[in-house]
Amino acid sequence: MVLLRDERFLPNLTWHEIRDLEKENGVLVLPIGAIEQHGPQLPTVTDALIAERMTMLALERLQPEIKVWRLATQSYGKSNEHAGYPGTFALSASTLIAVVRDIALGAKLAGFRRLAFINAHGGNTALLTMMARDIRVETGLLVFTLFSSAGAQDPIEITPEEAKFGIHAGDWETSIVLALEPELVHMERAVKSFPNYPKSNNLSLTQGNAVSAWLTRDWSPTGVFGDSTVASAEKGRARLEACVVKLAEVLSEISTFEIPGAVDG
Numbered sequence: 136m137v138l139l140r141d142e143r144f145l146p147n148l149t150w151h152e153i154r155d156l157e158k159e160n161g162v163l164v165l166p167i168g169a170i171e172q173h174g175p176q177l178p179t180v181t182d183a184l185i186a187e188r189m190t191m192l193a194l195e196r197l198q199p200e201i202k203v204w205r206l207a208t209q210s211y212g213k214s215n216e217h218a219g220y221p222g223t224f225a226l227s228a229s230t231l232i233a234v235v236r237d238i239a240l241g242a243k244l245a246g247f248r249r250l251a252f253i254n255a256h257g258g259n260t261a262l263l264t265m266m267a268r269d270i271r272v273e274t275g276l277l278v279f280t281l282f283s284s285a286g287a288q289d290p291i292e293i294t295p296e297e298a299k300f301g302i303h304a305g306d307w308e309t310s311i312v313l314a315l316e317p318e319l320v321h322m323e324r325a326v327k328s329f330p331n332y333p334k335s336n337n338l339s340l341t342q343g344n345a346v347s348a349w350l351t352r353d354w355s356p357t358g359v360f361g362d363s364t365v366a367s368a369e370k371g372r373a374r375l376e377a378c379v380v381k382l383a384e385v386l387s388e389i390s391t392f393e394i395p396g397a398v399d400g
């Protein structure tokens with residue numbers, strides 16, 4: 136999204152202005168999401184929307200002296216776990232690796248020292264973690280990966296079932312989009328859908344002694360993991376506030392981060 140007077144949106148600036156930015160202390164951020172199915176009630180733009188809006192809201196909270204600029208959102212991500220549902224547009228891993236590397240190179244050539252990926256899609260996480268190290272090696276940039284919620288505690292109490300399996304289009308995401316763009320949410324189609332995962336102390340979809348590679352269509356015909364019927368805009372506003380405050384705090388720290396004794400960067 137282009138905001139006319141948003142000076143933290145780097146593409147609004149001219150190349151002379153970007154050349155002359157004070158980049159010694161400062162960080163360039165790339166919001167990254169996905170365009171993929173999000174159940175019968177949420178738009179496919181959900182993850183791209185969350186990445187972009189949370190980044191924008193966090194940047195609005197920063198003190199003027201904190202130098203953080205955002206790039207245009209990388210809307211498409213690695214979403215092949217949601218293949219088979221119309222509206223999922225997944226980049227292959229090799230494509231996204233190439234995109235992320237090229238954007239990082241642009242940051243380096245423009246003279247930035249720090250780059251942060253603000254991610255709102257779990258399917259991107261492993262790839263971004265891997266690429267952050269490769270980019271560090273290849274460019275000398277200081278690279279950071281973080282989720283758009285920036286590790287903020289959920290201010291809303293949730294059920295153990297939601298905590299374990301509410302990983303996609305459930306209470307959390309549905310509430311967040313209700314707070315951001317309520318007209319895009321169809322609560323009359325909201326569903327409660329938890330995977331019938333075999334009981335095991337070792338095996339899990341997300342965390343366990345062994346994690347099974349999951350495809351949404353194996354476990355959820357609706358595309359939902361979680362209970363989206365209990366979502367509300369009020370919960371979403373509380374969650375957004377917690378995330379935005381935390382994200383601004385984390386970005387402020389990143390903007391002046393240094394490695395003591397580093398020989399490059």
Ligand SMILES: [Zn+2]
Nearest residue numbers: 181182304308
């Ligand atoms: Zn999502």
